[in-house]
Amino acid sequence: MSRAVHVAGVGMVPFTKPREAVGYERMGEQATRAALVDAGLDYALVEQAYVGYVYGDSTSGQNALYGVGLTGIPVVNVNNNCSTGSSALFLARQAVASGAAECVLAVGFEQMVNGALGVGFTDRTSPFARFEAARDALQEPDDTAPFAAQFFGGAGREHMERFGTDRSTFAKIAVKARRHAAHNPYAVFREQVTEEEVLASPAVHGPLTRLMCCPPTCGAAAAVVCSADFARRHGLDASVVVRAQAMTTDTASTFDAADMRRVVGYDMAVAAAGQVYEAAGVGPEDIGVVELHDCFATNELITYEALGLTPEGSAEKFVLDGDNTYGGRVVTNPSGGLLSKGHPLGATGLAQCAELVWQLRGTAGPRQVDGVSLALQHNLGLGGACVVTLYERVAA
Template sequence: MSKALIAGVGMVKFTKPGKSEEYDVLGAQAAIAALKDAGIDYRDVQQAYAGFVFGDTCSGQTALYSVGLTGIPVINVNNACATGSTALFLARQAVESGAVDVALAVGFEQMPSGALASNTSDRKATTARLDQAVASIQGWDDKAMQAAQYFGGAGREYMEKYGASADLFGRVSVKARDHARRNPFAMFTDPLSLEQVMSSPAIFGPLTRLMCCPPTCGGAAVLVVSDSYAKKKGLSNLIEIAAMSLTTDTEASFNSGSMINVIGADAARRASTSVYEQSGISPEDVDLVELHDCFSTNEIISYEALGLCPEGGAEKFVHDGDNTYGGKVVTNPSGGLLSKGHPLGATGLAQITELSWHLRGTAGERQVPNANIALQHNIGLGGACVVSVLKRA
C-alpha cells in the first residue's frame, strides 16, 4: 500500500447561477489550476474521476478533453452533495492500492437558480425512503422545499431535545460570513449581524433564508500521487490523506424516529469514528474543519456527530467561541457552504483545497495558526457521507 499524497489543489471562484462559465470550462480551469499547483503535466495523470450532479453522461470527458486528449480512463461520479469527496475517495483508493501513481479528482457544477429539484419526475425519487421517514416523524408539507423540511425539521428536533434557541443556528451564519470576508474565492463576503439572520424570511422550522446555502456554480480539483512518485519527482508542499471513510445509510436513517439521523448524523458519526481509528488521532487533535453546513442547523448537529463537542454541547461550544479563531477548532474558515457557496460536484474538493492551503500555511488572511491536522466532512442525502483526515506530509 502506498501513501496517498495531495500534490496539487485548485478551484475557481464560486458564482451565482447565470453568472458562471459553462460547466466544462469550470472543470477544466480547476484541473489546470491543480496541475499547475503540483507542477505536474496532464500527461502524467493515469486516471481521472469527474464529479457532477447536474449534467449529462460523460460531462467529465467534455471538461477534461480541453486539458488533454491522452486516452486515460475518465470515470464520472454522481453521489449527491458528497460527489466531489466520492471522486477523491476513488482517486485515493487507486493510488493507495498501487494501481496508479497519479490520479486526478475534479468536480464542477453549473447549477440552475432556485431550490434543488429532481429532473426525473417520471420515476421514483432516490430520496423516497427518506421522504417517507420524514413524513412519519413530522408530516410532509407539499408547499415547503424538500431540503428545508429535512434540515429545518432536524433543527427543530435539536431545539426540543436540548433546549437550544434558534439564535444558536443564526450565530453559525454570522460566523460563516465573518470567515468568508477573508476568502477571495467565497461568493458572499458582506458581514451579517444576528438580527439580520433572524429577521430574514422564514423558510421552515427554525430556518431563515440566511441560514440556507445558495445554489452555486463552480469547480475544484485535487491531484493525488503516490509517495514513490513524489520522491521520484522531488515534489514538495505535500499533504497526506491520512484517512478517509465513505458511509451510507443504515436502519438508523429510516427507523430511529429522529430527523437528526435522517439528515446523516448517524452516517457522519460512523465515518468519523472510522477515520479517527484509521489515522490514530482524536477529535482533540484536529486544528480545523471544513464541514457540510448546507444549512446552519447541520453545522450544529455535525459538531456533535464528528465528536468536536459532547452530545448536547454545541450551544456551549458556539458561545465559548470554540468553533472559530482563538477557540478549540476553527470550523469552516472558508466561510463554508453558507457563504462560500455549494456547487454540488465541486464542494467536497473545494473543502479539501481549503484545508490543504491551511496545512501548507498559504491561506493568507484566514490562515489558521499552526495548522497540522484537518478534518473534512461532506454529506449527500440519498445517501453518502465522506469524512477525511489530512495532515502535513
C-alpha cells in the same frame, strides 16, 4: 496492502451565482489546470481521472477534461449527490493507495440554476422516497418549503426540542460563516451580516431563515493525488498526506430511530468519523481545523456533535463559547463553508480539500489557522453518503 497518498496539487475557480457562471466544461478545465499548475505537473503524467457532478449529462467529465488534453486516460464520471466531490476524491485516493495508479486526478464541478434543489426525473421512483416517508412520519409535510430545507430544518428543530437549543444559535453560525468568507476570494457571499439580519430574513422551514441556507452556486475544484515515490521522482510537494479516509452510507437507524437528525445523515457522519479516528490513531481533540458540510446552519450544529468535536447535546455551548472559530478550540469552515463560499454540489468536496491543503501548507493568508498539523473534512450527501477525510502535514 495500502500505501500513503499525498495531495500534490489543488485548484479551484471562484464560486459564482448561476446568472454569472460560465459553462461547466470551462470551469472544470480551469480548476484542473489550476491544480496541475499548483502541483507543477504535466497532464500527460496523470494516469486516471474521477470527475464528479450532479446536474449534467453522462460523460460531461470527459468534455471538461478534453479541454485540458486528449491523453486517452480512463475518465470515470461520479454522482453521489452533495458528497459527489469527495466521492471522486475517495476513488482517486483508492486508486493510488491500492497501487493501481501512481498519479490520479479528482475533479468536481456544477453548473446550477437559480432556485431550490429539485428531483430530476419525475417518471420513476425517487431515490428519496424512503427518506420522505421517514420525514413525514416525524413532522407535518410542508409543500411550501424547499425539499432539502424540510429535512435539515426538521433536524434543527429536533435538536431544539431535545436539548433546548435556541434558534439564535443557528443565526450565530451563519454570521460566523460570513465573517470567515470575508477573507476568501473564492466565496460568493463575503458581505457581513448580523444575527438580527439573519433572524429577520424570510422564513424557510422550522428554525431556518434564508440566510441560514446555502445558495445555489456554480463552480469547480480539483486535486492531484499521488504516491510518495511519484512525488519524489517528479519533485512534487508531498507535505500533505491523506492520513485516513472513510465513506459510509445509511444504516437502519436512519429510518428506524425516529430522529430527524439521523434521517439527514448524523449516524453516517458518526460512523465515518469513528473509522477515520481509529485508523489514524487520533481523536477529535487533536483536530485544529475542519471543513464540514454546512448546507444549512442547522446541519453545521448537529455535525459538531456527529464528528465528536463536542459531546452530544452540547453544540449550543460550543457555539456560544466561540469554540467553533478563531481563538476557540477548532476553527470550523475557515473558507466560509457552504453557507457563504457556496455549494456547487459536485465541486464542494474538492473545494473543502483545497482549503484544508492550503491551511496545512500555511498558505491560506488571512484565513490561516495557526499551528495546524491535522485537518478534517466532512462532506455529506442526502440519499445517502458521507465521506470524512483526515489530512496531515508531514515532512516534505
